[in-house]
Amino acid sequence: MEVCEKKILVTGASGFIGSALSRKLLKLGATVYAVSRRDINTDDEIIWYKGDLSSLDFVTSLIKEIQPDYIYHLASHVCGSREYKNMIPTFNDNFVTAFNLLLTVHKYPVKRLILAGSFEEINSHKDLSIPSSPYAAAKFAALNYALLFHKLYKTPVCIASLYMVYGPGQKDLTKLIPYVTLSTLKKKTPKLTSGNRNVDWVYVDDVVSALIKMHNAPNIDGHSIDIGSGASIKTKNIVTNLVNSINPSIEPHFGALDDRKMEQEKIANVVETYKKIGWKPTTSLKEGLLNTVKYYSNFAYSLFLVIY
Numbered sequence: 106m107e108v109c110e111k112k113i114l115v116t117g118a119s120g121f122i123g124s125a126l127s128r129k130l131l132k133l134g135a136t137v138y139a140v141s142r143r144d145i146n147t148d149d150e151i152i153w154y155k156g157d158l159s160s161l162d163f164v165t166s167l168i169k170e171i172q173p174d175y176i177y178h179l180a181s182h183v184c185g186s187r188e189y190k191n192m193i194p195t196f197n198d199n200f201v202t203a204f205n206l207l208l209t210v211h212k213y214p215v216k217r218l219i220l221a222g223s224f225e226e227i228n229s230h231k232d233l234s235i236p237s238s239p240y241a242a243a244k245f246a247a248l249n250y251a252l253l254f255h256k257l258y259k260t261p262v263c264i265a266s267l268y269m270v271y272g273p274g275q276k277d278l279t280k281l282i283p284y285v286t287l288s289t290l291k292k293k294t295p296k297l298t299s300g301n302r303n304v305d306w307v308y309v310d311d312v313v314s315a316l317i318k319m320h321n322a323p324n325i326d327g328h329s330i331d332i333g334s335g336a337s338i339k340t341k342n343i344v345t346n347l348v349n350s351i352n353p354s355i356e357p358h359f360g361a362l363d364d365r366k367m368e369q370e371k372i373a374n375v376v377e378t379y380k381k382i383g384w385k386p387t388t389s390l391k392e393g394l395l396n397t398v399k400y401y402s403n404f405a406y407s408l409f410l411v412i413y
C-alpha cells in the first residue's frame with residue numbers, strides 16, 4: 106500500500122482505531138509518530154509525543170518538528186451523550202484539535218490530512234440544521250472547516266466518515282459491544298435501551314484498510330468518504346446474536362434505559378466509496394463478532410473478571 110518510508114502522524118493512537126491503524130502502518134514500513142495527553146510506553150517502534158492537541162502552540166511545535174508526510178487525526182472525545190457536561194470536551198477534542206491541525210498544515214504543508222468524521226454528523230431528521238449531540242455538532246463543525254480550508258486554500262484534507270466501529274481492542278468498555286460482551290461473560294444481564302435503532306456496524310480491521318487506502322487515493326481532497334458496511338442491523342438483533350453466541354441463558358433487558366433523542370439511522374454508501382478509494386469491507390458481522398468475543402474473553406480472563 107506504499108506507506109513504507111513515509112512519516113505518518115497518528116493522533117488518537119492510544120485509542121481503539123488509532124492503535125490498530127498505528128500497528129498496521131508500522132507493519133507496512135512507515136515511521137509512525139503518535140500523540141497522547143498521557144505518558145505512553147509501547148514495546149513497538151512508535152515514536153510518542155505527549156501533549157494536548159487543543160493547544161495550537163503544541164500542534165505547531167509538533168508538526169514543525171516531525172514534518173510528517175501524512176496525518177491521520179483520530180483524537181476525539183468519542184461520546185454521543187446529549188448531556189451538558191459533554192459540550193466542552195467534545196468541542197475541544199473534536200473541533201478545536203481538528204481546527205488547530207488545519208491551521209498548522211497551512212503553514213507546514215503535508216501530503217494529506219485525513220480527519221476522522223462520523224456518521225453522527227448530519228441529522229437525518231426533518232430539521233437538517235440541528236446536529237443530534239454535542240459530539241455531532243463538533244464533528245460537523247470540523248468537517249465544514251475542512252471543506253472550507255480545501256476550497257479556500259487547497260488544503261489537502263479529506264474526511265473518513267466512520268460508521269459504528271466494533272472489534273477487538275475497544276478500550277471504552279461502556280460502548281455497546283464491549284459492555285454486552287463483558288456483561289454476558291460475567292453472567293450479568295446487560296441493561297439497554299429499546300434496541301430499536303438500526304446501525305451500520307463496520308469491523309475495525311476493515312476501517313484500518315480503508316484509512317490506509319485514503320492516504321494516497323487520487324482526487325479525494327475536499328471529500329467525505331463513507332466507511333461502513335453498507336448494511337444496517339437493529340441493535341436488538343446484534344445484541345441478541347452476541348449474547349446467544351456467549352451464553353444463551355442470559356436475557357438482555359431492553360428498555361431498561363431511555364432511548365436517546367434524534368438518533369441517526371444511516372447506511373454507508375459503499376458503492377460510492379469503492380469508486381473513490383477502491384475499498385470495500387470484507388469482514389462479515391458473524392466473523393467480526395466472533396473475533397471480538399474471543400478478544401474480550403481473553404481480556405476478561407486476564408483481569409479475573411470471569412471465573413470459568
Ligand SMILES: NC(=O)c1ccc[n+]([C@@H]2O[C@H](COP(=O)([O-])OP(=O)(O)OC[C@H]3O[C@@H](n4cnc5c(N)ncnc54)[C@H](OP(=O)(O)O)[C@@H]3O)[C@@H](O)[C@H]2O)c1
Pocket residue numbers: 116117118119120121122123140141142143156157158159178179180181182183197198202221222223224267268269270271276277
Ligand atoms: N469508535 C467508533 O465507533 C467511531 C465511530 C465514528 C467515528 N469515530 C471517530 O474515530 C476516531 C477514533 O475513535 P476511537 O473509537 O478510536 O476513539 P478512542 O478510543 O476514544 O480514542 C480517542 C483518543 O483520542 C485521544 N485524545 C482525545 N482528546 C485529545 C486531545 N485533546 N489531545 C490529544 N489526544 C486526544 C485520547 O488519547 P489520550 O487519552 O491518550 O490522550 C484517546 O485515546 C474519533 O475521531 C471518533 O470520533 C469513531
